[in-house]
Amino acid sequence: MTADGAVIESGEAQTTVRAAFDAIEAEIDRVAGDTGCDPAAAAGAFLGLGERVLEIWVEGRGDVPTRDQKEGFRLLALHRQGAKGEPSFNACRETCRELAYHYNLITLEPGHAETPQRVRVMGLVVRHLCLFVSGKMQVAGLGEFCCSSKPLRGDGK
Amino acid sequence: MVDVTNRAEKYRSVAYYGGCALEGSGNGYDVSTRAIAKELGLGLKEVTDWNCCGAMEVKNIDPKVQTYLSSRVLSNAVNLDKADVVMAPCNGCYHNLKKAEYDLSHDDKSVEVVDMLSKKAGHPTYKAGQAETIHALDWLKHTVGEDGIRARTKGKLDGLKVANYYGCMYVRPRHIFPEKDKGPGTESTSKPHFMDDLLDAAGAKSVDFALKTACCGGAHTLSDSDTSTKLVLNILEAAEASGAEVIATECPTCHSGLEMHQVRAEKKFGRKTKVKILYFTQLLGLALGIKPRKLGIHTNISDSIDFLVDKRIV
Numbered sequence: 001m002t003a004d005g006a007v008i009e010s011g012e013a014q015t016t017v018r019a020a021f022d023a024i025e026a027e028i029d030r031v032a033g034d035t036g037c038d039p040a041a042a043a044g045a046f047l048g049l050g051e052r053v054l055e056i057w058v059e060g061r062g063d064v065p066t067r068d069q070k071e072g073f074r075l076l077a078l079h080r081q082g083a084k085g086e087p088s089f090n091a092c093r094e095t096c097r098e099l100a101y102h103y104n105l106i107t108l109e110p111g112h113a114e115t116p117q118r119v120r121v122m123g124l125v126v127r128h129l130c131l132f133v134s135g136k137m138q139v140a141g142l143g144e145f146c147c148s149s150k151p152l153r154g155d156g157k
Numbered sequence: 158m159v160d161v162t163n164r165a166e167k168y169r170s171v172a173y174y175g176g177c178a179l180e181g182s183g184n185g186y187d188v189s190t191r192a193i194a195k196e197l198g199l200g201l202k203e204v205t206d207w208n209c210c211g212a213m214e215v216k217n218i219d220p221k222v223q224t225y226l227s228s229r230v231l232s233n234a235v236n237l238d239k240a241d242v243v244m245a246p247c248n249g250c251y252h253n254l255k256k257a258e259y260d261l262s263h264d265d266k267s268v269e270v271v272d273m274l275s276k277k278a279g280h281p282t283y284k285a286g287q288a289e290t291i292h293a294l295d296w297l298k299h300t301v302g303e304d305g306i307r308a309r310t311k312g313k314l315d316g317l318k319v320a321n322y323y324g325c326m327y328v329r330p331r332h333i334f335p336e337k338d339k340g341p342g343t344e345s346t347s348k349p350h351f352m353d354d355l356l357d358a359a360g361a362k363s364v365d366f367a368l369k370t371a372c373c374g375g376a377h378t379l380s381d382s383d384t385s386t387k388l389v390l391n392i393l394e395a396a397e398a399s400g401a402e403v404i405a406t407e408c409p410t411c412h413s414g415l416e417m418h419q420v421r422a423e424k425k426f427g428r429k430t431k432v433k434i435l436y437f438t439q440l441l442g443l444a445l446g447i448k449p450r451k452l453g454i455h456t457n458i459s460d461s462i463d464f465l466v467d468k469r470i471v
Binding site: 091094095098101121 | 325348368377381392394399
């Protein structure tokens with residue numbers, strides 16, 4: 001356990017978390033590479049993968065991932081839950097909001113000329129969320145803001 | 158209290174705090190900022206005997222010392238240079254000066270520590286509200302503005318597709334930027350647009366860029382280079398997927414990270430991206446007719462000269 005309770009410091013737990021993120025990245029690649037995939041289905045898959053990323057973060061902090069929604073999205077509720085007591089997690093708030101925005105764009109206008117580009121961008125946005133959160137998981141307990149570290153500070157203030 | 162009225166006049170002559178990065182890897186940002194100031198008739202007076210803002214290194218060990226270091230820069234600007242506005246182009250410096258201002262307004266312990274260290278160091282203690290810290294984007298937006306840029310550049314960047322990348326420290330955490338999110342004319346912390354506004358006024362076409370405030374992985378660069386490279390590669394690919402030919406930057410750390418990891422992504426992962434990376438001040442300088450060399454474009458790792466020639470920008 002880290003100072004603030006994240007269960008990721010043991011080699012075994014870290015391997016599990018790493019494996020989970022690797023699986024998510026592989027799934028992002030699979031969906032992004034499936035050119036025949038229905039755009040709305042791809043958007044749904046990316047949104048679900050974003051939720052899974054945040055679930056891992058919340059679980060790593062010893063909480064049970066919420067089933068609530070915020071502004072119609074569980075993703076945003078999960079982000080809010082993940083940022084409680086961890087202001088640095090707000091560094092991915094806009095990334096989550098961009099995911100929700102692209103989901104709406106794609107599913108509300110699936111026939112739009114820019115839909116293929118929107119699907120591609122949504123895949124890159126969810127990958128960014130995955131990379132960012134997996135990086136934070138590796139250094140869990142670090143960061144008063146963004147990636148700057150705090151464990152050297154003693155009382156963390 | 159800081160007077161925020163009549164910014165156009167107030168910001169015409171400011172104390173300039175380039176910070177450490179702009180003396181080194183971010184030199185192109187420094188020379189292009191100074192070059193456009195000269196071209197536009199704006200006054201920049203370098204803060205006398207400035208020091209490191211505390212960046213991340215000091216903050217990680219003792220954040221109150223970081224607050225002190227930033228407060229010393231502000232103290233010198235106020236007391237030695239008689240300035241009431243400090244302009245910091247670097248996102249890290251800008252962020253830390255704003256954070257120091259916030260801490261000195263809200264945290265008695267910070268006030269006490271800063272006063273104690275200032276007395277020990279033998280300079281006047283900086284007090285919250287004596288100066289206003291602004292970014293280079295605020296400076297240009299409020300002095301020259303879109304109309305001024307439009308009139309001076311005559312669409313020189315016409316058709317250039319730009320992804321404006323602000324990075325994370327320009328807008329987060331929100332509470333240290335009380336002047337943002339105040340409606341029309343102010344900057345947004347969720348969808349920043351000052352860089353878009355200025356470059357569009359010079360004729361560029363800012364693309365809708367989903368990762369404009371996303372993490373560049375700057376702090377991971379040494380400890381976990383692969384994660385940084387992947388984060389940057391993702392930003393570069395997202396910019397290209399959004400139709401951008403150029404990424405405009407306003408932070409030396411982000412800029413260096415994008416440039417270096419663009420090269421590393423190709424070497425390490427075999428993923429090549431073509432998008433060019435330029436400081437927004439370099440793009441504005443080109444739009445104003447300043448020669449690339451005077452804007453430090455030749456010092457960038459991302460070689461954009463041929464591209465700029467092809468686009469008839471130089």
